[in-house]
Amino acid sequence: MLMEKVAEILAEASAEAVEPRFRALAAGEVMEKAPGEVVTVADREAEQIISRRLRELLPVPVVGEEAVSADPELARSLHTEPAVWLVDPVDGTSNFVAGRPDFAVMAALVRAGQTVASWIWQPVTGTAYSAELGAGAWRDGHRLTCPPPAAEPEKWRGVLKSRFLDPAAHHRLRANARAFDHLDPGRSSAGIEYPLITVGEQDFILYWRTLPWDHAPGSLLVSEAGGRSARLDGLPYRPEAPGCQEGLLVAADPEQWERIHRILLDGDSPA
Numbered sequence: 001m002l003m004e005k006v007a008e009i010l011a012e013a014s015a016e017a018v019e020p021r022f023r024a025l026a027a028g029e030v031m032e033k034a035p036g037e038v039v040t041v042a043d044r045e046a047e048q049i050i051s052r053r054l055r056e057l058l059p060v061p062v063v064g065e066e067a068v069s070a071d072p073e074l075a076r077s078l079h080t081e082p083a084v085w086l087v088d089p090v091d092g093t094s095n096f097v098a099g100r101p102d103f104a105v106m107a108a109l110v111r112a113g114q115t116v117a118s119w120i121w122q123p124v125t126g127t128a129y130s131a132e133l134g135a136g137a138w139r140d141g142h143r144l145t146c147p148p149p150a151a152e153p154e155k156w157r158g159v160l161k162s163r164f165l166d167p168a169a170h171h172r173l174r175a176n177a178r179a180f181d182h183l184d185p186g187r188s189s190a191g192i193e194y195p196l197i198t199v200g201e202q203d204f205i206l207y208w209r210t211l212p213w214d215h216a217p218g219s220l221l222v223s224e225a226g227g228r229s230a231r232l233d234g235l236p237y238r239p240e241a242p243g244c245q246e247g248l249l250v251a252a253d254p255e256q257w258e259r260i261h262r263i264l265l266d267g268d269s270p271a
Contacts, residue, residue, distance in 0.1 A: 001271050002057065004119065006107055006127050008055045010121040013054045014105045018090060019123050023099045025050060030097055033069050038093055046089035051224035054085045058109070062087055068242070075241035078212060083111045084218035087237065088213035092189025096228065101125075102193025108216035113238050118217035119152070129221055137198065137224035144225040147250040148177045153179055158204040159186040159193060163206050164246070173206070176267050194218025197252050198225040204251040204260050212239035215248060222250055228257040232265060 012179040017127045021029065029244045033039040044066050051062040063078040064087040068075050077084045085107060090096050092103035101124035108118040129144075131137040137144040149156060158180055164172045177183055184202065186192050198221060207215065216239040220227035223267040232247040249264075251257035 002109075003119075003130055005057060005131060006054070006109075006117070006119050007121070009057075010105045010107060011049055011128070013049040013053070014121055014123045018042045018096075020106065022123070024095065025097065026045045033066075034066060038097055039066060039069070040090065040093060040097060042096070042115055043093055046105065047067040047152065049086055050087050050105075051085070054107065056088070058073050058083070060084055063178060063212065065089065065211070069205045071211045072242070075212070078110060078113065078241050083109065083165050085109060085114075087214045088191070088217075091191040091214060092187070095151055095188055102105045102187040102192045104189055104215040106191050106213065108213075108220065108239070110216065112210075115216045115237075117241060118220040120217050120221065122191065122195075126164075129198075129217075129219075130225040131221040133220065133224070134187055134226070137221050139195070139198070144198045144221070146198050146222070146226045149203050149251075149253050153259060154181055156180045156260070157182045157184065158202060158206070158250055158260070159184045161186055161205065161209075163208070167242060172267070176264050179263050190214040190218050191202070194221055194250065195220050197227055197250060200260045201253070203254075203256065204249065206264060207248045207250070208246050208248055210237075210240070211242055215222070215239065219248070219250065220253075227252045228254040230234045230257065232261070234261075 029041045030119050047064045047066045060083040062085040088106040095102040105121040116133040118131045219237045222229050229250045
């Protein structure tokens with residue numbers, strides 16, 4: 001019941017606060033919350049709706065992207081509370097503002113520091129993804145399993161989100177990534193990018209900055225679909241307060257994850 005109810009909450013909040021403003025934002029409805037980062041009235045209203053309704057389902061703290069922007073201490077709940085909700089009301093706000101369709105509405109439930117359930121709603125396509133720890137991943141109610149990757153790294157496609165790395169590390173990663181078939185620039189929305197792995201459109205993604213509301217939903221989705229989402233030291237992903245730990249490699253297959261890690265981080269030959 002919880003899985004279905006949260007999916008309904010995200011879709012209904014999107015229909016009320018987000019979708020009517022897509023390509024229809026009025027003057028004054030887009031603000032800069034930090035240098036280079038924008039927020040809209042849709043983000044704030046959707047988060048308020050989702051947070052209130054999630055607390056009605058399970059009365060635990062809600063760590064929402066916009067709430068943390070106003071009160072950074074709220075993110076400490078991830079480490080101090082036995083359970084918290086994570087909410088990203090519009091993942092891909094820059095796309096939303098520009099009228100591009102790559103944005104999503106996301107939530108996750110975290111218990112004892114581990115993501116146990118997650119939801120991704122893609123409003124433009126009307127596609128719902130969900131995952132439950134130990135129980136699997138779904139797209140529109142159908143079980144998801146990551147397709148097996150090609151055997152040769154030369155055929156693998158991926159995304160490097162290395163904007164926040166220092167120049168030397170950025171250059172090294174880009175040089176090592178020449179071993180792969182193709183690097184995509186990404187979609188500027190984790191809620192769009194993670195599902196691409198589960199359907200075989202991408203083989204891997206390397207993220208550096210890993211804000212918890214961006215990555216908890218998709219990491220669980222990929223893991224429950226048979227892939228692997230892990231920190232660069234190999235430990236499984238767990239959502240952390242912003243700035244606590246960075247770097248995350250996501251791949252469609254655990255063995256493939258190891259090979260990608262060796263090629264990207266260590267510069268090993270793909271052979």
